[in-house]
Amino acid sequence: MSDWFKRAVVYQVYPKSFQDGNGDGMGDLRGVISRLDYIRQLGADVIWLNPIYEHSGVDGGYDIRDYRRIAPEFGTMEDFEELLERAHERGIRIIMDLVVNHTSTEHVWFQESRRDKTNDKRHFYVWREGFEGGEPNRLRSVFSGSAWKRDEATGEYYLHMFADDQADLNWHEPRVREGVYEMMRWWLDKGIDGFRMDVINMVGKPENVLLSDGGPGGDVCNGPTEHEYLREMNHKVLSRYDIMTVGETGGVTTADALRYASLDGSELDMVFQFEHMGVDDEIGPDGALTKWSTARLDLVKLKRILARWQNDLHGKAWNSLYWSNHDQPRVVSRFGCDADEASRVRSAKMLGACLHMMQGTPYIYQGEELGMTNYPFAAIEESRDVEAINAYGELVLERGTFSPEHMMACIRRKGRDNARTPMQWTAGRNAGFTTGTPWMAVNPNFERINAEAQASDPDSVLSFYKRLIALRRELPVVTDGDFALLMEDDAQVFAYIRNDGKTRLKAVCNFSGEEAALEGEAVSCGERLLGNYPDEGDADRLRAWECRIELERA
Ligand code: GLC
Ligand code: CA
Numbered sequence: 155m156s157d158w159f160k161r162a163v164v165y166q167v168y169p170k171s172f173q174d175g176n177g178d179g180m181g182d183l184r185g186v187i188s189r190l191d192y193i194r195q196l197g198a199d200v201i202w203l204n205p206i207y208e209h210s211g212v213d214g215g216y217d218i219r220d221y222r223r224i225a226p227e228f229g230t231m232e233d234f235e236e237l238l239e240r241a242h243e244r245g246i247r248i249i250m251d252l253v254v255n256h257t258s259t260e261h262v263w264f265q266e267s268r269r270d271k272t273n274d275k276r277h278f279y280v281w282r283e284g285f286e287g288g289e290p291n292r293l294r295s296v297f298s299g300s301a302w303k304r305d306e307a308t309g310e311y312y313l314h315m316f317a318d319d320q321a322d323l324n325w326h327e328p329r330v331r332e333g334v335y336e337m338m339r340w341w342l343d344k345g346i347d348g349f350r351m352d353v354i355n356m357v358g359k360p361e362n363v364l365l366s367d368g369g370p371g372g373d374v375c376n377g378p379t380e381h382e383y384l385r386e387m388n389h390k391v392l393s394r395y396d397i398m399t400v401g402e403t404g405g406v407t408t409a410d411a412l413r414y415a416s417l418d419g420s421e422l423d424m425v426f427q428f429e430h431m432g433v434d435d436e437i438g439p440d441g442a443l444t445k446w447s448t449a450r451l452d453l454v455k456l457k458r459i460l461a462r463w464q465n466d467l468h469g470k471a472w473n474s475l476y477w478s479n480h481d482q483p484r485v486v487s488r489f490g491c492d493a494d495e496a497s498r499v500r501s502a503k504m505l506g507a508c509l510h511m512m513q514g515t516p517y518i519y520q521g522e523e524l525g526m527t528n529y530p531f532a533a534i535e536e537s538r539d540v541e542a543i544n545a546y547g548e549l550v551l552e553r554g555t556f557s558p559e560h561m562m563a564c565i566r567r568k569g570r571d572n573a574r575t576p577m578q579w580t581a582g583r584n585a586g587f588t589t590g591t592p593w594m595a596v597n598p599n600f601e602r603i604n605a606e607a608q609a610s611d612p613d614s615v616l617s618f619y620k621r622l623i624a625l626r627r628e629l630p631v632v633t634d635g636d637f638a639l640l641m642e643d644d645a646q647v648f649a650y651i652r653n654d655g656k657t658r659l660k661a662v663c664n665f666s667g668e669e670a671a672l673e674g675e676a677v678s679c680g681e682r683l684l685g686n687y688p689d690e691g692d693a694d695r696l697r698a699w700e701c702r703i704e705l706e707r708a
Pocket of ligand 2: 174175176177178179180181182227
């Protein structure tokens, strides 16, 4: 069993917004090929590619019509093979998004399944009779409204945990699992280096939340057969290749992760947990916890969550480390400060330092390494994202829970489109993303924030990220050391020590725009490796958004 995943640094590419290669306004595979050297210079050695398969255009490629074809706007299979080859030449591996909790309703399996109740593929999806003339039960879709949709052909309802064009596969049907495994082997045999598995802890859905009884439904995640299916997948597919895997697993606890991501290699290499993404959720006016909030970060909560993940998994399972991805707002706007240029640069570096010195495999979402910010969405018409559009429809138009102004403030803070604006390469036209009309507006701050300007600036966020990645490569303690949280109850400072018995590495970060006092072991002592101010400052206090990385050798 190989463990290169422990030393990997992953760069996430959202192809539609990364680099347009042919001027049609959408990013594509030729565009990614043209930017491989940028990723290599950053120091990342794995690319996670968001879905590039043929899809129905509903949910950013997560609504797949054909798993074995490349969507025409991204290019051809030849382009993909060339990308893989060029990446491998540069020592960069590529992992693909595996979206197998659901398919598009345009997928041939669903087309057959919906035809009639006795169809050979009927049980490939989750079909239920209605309850008293309505939906089978009150289970809700992640994208608002009921998770059930009535289908004309048979009058039965199918399950869709996301948009109604995304029908959930029935993993309890062995032929579904075999079909998925066969498709996975097909990609792995092409030479790809692993998978990021979309909402993979939803596949073992408990039967009792799917009853046609008019009941409340319930949690579909981490069901009773989940581990059995992943072990089967591991045995039949994953263990036969030298690859890395990461499961997207909402609602997992560290106890769950000890099984999903155990170092015994029986399931996955690591998971994306979401506890730390919930620190700025809020109880809405209807009494339910919602991501649609404008709440600020509760640092004490964030520290406790991340420290628990560090400590509970140490030596037993493996962590992923991330602040952002295509589903999250820009972290500098969320947990840092983008109000002025000095704060933006400092807080973006501080956030990078805080995350990258922890134990686990770090993921950098495109543009995070530049400190790219949220977008100033003024009206819902500017949103492209089905999640935000549906939520606006439900919370503002249907129920009146939120005023339009409040909902737009929430979308500006938390909406997924913040992460999906085009990558800012240069100060030139359309930020160098396309020569045509970009599919989504470029953030107006591209003249100030772009890769070209930062590449030549030793004090840029980009240069700082390069240093962070290089430090990880130079110091084994970053990969192997244990973790001890300092100043646990402090609401400004996030400080911790990593220790592998030979080296003690300390990261001390100020998550506020005010000065912060340091106490106990957090006070600066050892050798300063990296910081985000030009001088060392006082040993016992941090300036606004300051971070320090220090080393003590035994
Ligand atoms: C995951 C993806 C997200 C998508 C959803 C449904 O959460 O990251 O982008 O909308 O699954 O596939
Ligand atoms: Ca294009």
